[in-house]
Amino acid sequence: MTSPQDITAAGIPLRRTTEDGVPTNDAPLVFRRARAGEYVRVRPGVFAPAERWNAASRDDRFCASATALALTSRTDPVFCRETALVLYGLPLISRPGILTLRASSSSVAGSLKREKPKGATWPLFNERRISVPRAWSGLPTGQLHPFQQRLLSGSSLVLEDLRMCLADTLPRLPWEDAIVVADALLSGLRNSPANLPAVMARPWTVQDLASLAKTSSTQKAAHRLRRIAAFASPLSGSPGESWSRVVIDRLGFEPPELQHRVRAADGRLLGILDFWWQGLRLAGEFDGKRKYAGGNSYSGRDVHPVILDEKLRSERIQEEGVRFVRWMWDDLTSPRRLEAKLLRAGVPRR
Incomplete structure (x- = not known):
């Protein structure tokens, strides 16, 4: 009472x-x-x-x-x-x-x-x-x-x-x-x-x-x-994306395009990417917990359909010859880990 x-x-x-x-x-x-x-x-x-x-x-x-x-x-x-x-x-x-x-x-x-x-x-x-x-x-x-x-x-x-x-x-x-x-x-x-x-x-x-x-x-x-x-x-869609931009800039990498739209040959929208390096056809994706955290996520949806949708989205985009490099919070708190991932993916220094 x-x-x-x-x-x-x-x-x-x-x-x-x-x-x-x-x-x-x-x-x-x-x-x-x-x-x-x-x-x-x-x-x-x-x-x-x-x-x-x-x-x-x-x-x-x-x-x-x-x-x-x-x-x-x-x-x-x-x-x-x-x-x-x-x-x-x-x-x-x-x-x-x-x-x-x-x-x-x-x-x-x-x-x-x-x-x-x-x-x-x-x-x-x-x-x-x-x-x-x-x-x-x-x-x-x-x-x-x-x-x-x-x-x-x-x-x-x-x-x-x-x-x-x-x-x-x-x-x-x-x-x-x-x-x-x-x-x-x-x-x-x-x-x-x-x-x-x-x-x-x-x-x-x-x-x-x-x-x-x-x-x-x-x-x-x-x-x-x-x-x-x-x-x-x-164009930053989350705090993690904003922090990612800061770390990428500090590490001296070429700045990516934000919220790039990927389309199929027939013009269908396949997805919107957090980060995009055009010359490499490389997509950068920040995977934060809140993206998948059910009612606490930005979409408010349950975690399992969100993960499935993300998997299908990635597969469709990869079929268009796009590569992915992904990182999480731990890679931002330890920037050398993100640096190693971007170097392996071929991202150039500016």
Whole structure:
């Protein structure tokens, strides 16, 4: 049975033990169950069933922690930097380990460490409050207005304005993360909470990305934002494809064509390839787990028909004299492995 104090965030049930500062009737029971390790105290006053909390993915626990923090704050906290990007549904390779918020003043800026509570397999996410960049002090108030993001649970979180968040965060990210985010903006592809298939948002233009440099805090940051806009592409179909482009470029290989359409002699479309080297008639394919992960895949389909369709597609394309080179996440985390595969396939250096 649920109560007004129950809320579900990213698929994790949360139980509040106070309402408007007053303890709920079942608070003593929740505290007893937490002492027994049956509940995890996510934040003071917010608990989750230990079994559900420990079985949840890291991303879901991160989103639920942000919700718990918002539920227990006296004023609406404004999430910023990588935390806001995740809550906006933008992908990151390096998932944030800290909940980052804007400090209401420099006097409250700082970090707060959360100890792992009884019953939790995983440590809690710490918090960090950071001041507004000095370079933004002269900007109109409306430009800094936070955005309210409504979650599936019906609760809402306050996120920093997306443009300001990107101008502040993208230059700080590792290059591969910055390109993954930029490609997602240009393609319109977003993640969604609670393990649902990816969703679409309004795609940005390259000019939209480049214009972020106007609100960057330093000249160095502005230069990096322009470089990010120049490298980004709306044709990357997943974070893995975006990361692949970065690694291929770093290794010095000839850049491939993206989303190449292969047709039969009669004009029938046989498939769309992630990467294509025309002179070699070579297709490059990134095979990420999410491609086949059932309801969590980009198609939302079950895994077995997806694998069968992929096999038949590859066979049809190979009949047209196309070779394939395939790689996965492990080849991107160990770039020399991808380098060896591309060299064996004959991909030239630029």
